[in-house]
Amino acid sequence: MNYDNRVFVSSAADHDVPVGHYHQRDHVVWAEFRGGEVTAGRLIGTCASDGTLTFGYTQVLADGKVVTGTCTSTPEVLPDGRLRLREAWRRFDAAGSAGVSFIEEVRYERRGLTSPLS
Numbered sequence: 236m237n238y239d240n241r242v243f244v245s246s247a248a249d250h251d252v253p254v255g256h257y258h259q260r261d262h263v264v265w266a267e268f269r270g271g272e273v274t275a276g277r278l279i280g281t282c283a284s285d286g287t288l289t290f291g292y293t294q295v296l297a298d299g300k301v302v303t304g305t306c307t308s309t310p311e312v313l314p315d316g317r318l319r320l321r322e323a324w325r326r327f328d329a330a331g332s333a334g335v336s337f338i339e340e341v342r343y344e345r346r347g348l349t350s351p352l353s
Contacts, residue, residue: 236286237259238257239257241257242255242341243266243318245337246338246339247336251271253273254269254270254341255268255278263281264281264288264290265278266278268294274295276293276294278290285310288307291306292304303326304332305325308323309323317340317341319337319339319340320338321335321337324336
């Protein structure tokens, strides 16, 4: 599985959500994302042979708060060939926030965008 030049958004909403543009070289994966409450975000990690991603992330929110954490994303191939990632995340905050979310690959041309992060 290769994540290079794939674009992902939250499965939970249709608009005003972070859009992530992924890259991959060998087993190293990184992405930049922004949108919704996220002014800027980055992730970097590794891709296992089964496509599972393990990474750390940092994001700056619109209110100026910096959020960091770790995540393990497990891929699922959708019937139309796109990917859905199940993200088990944990934040480095006082509350020990953790959860599961889902993001899906999008073809950004279909969303009326000229580039993944426009």
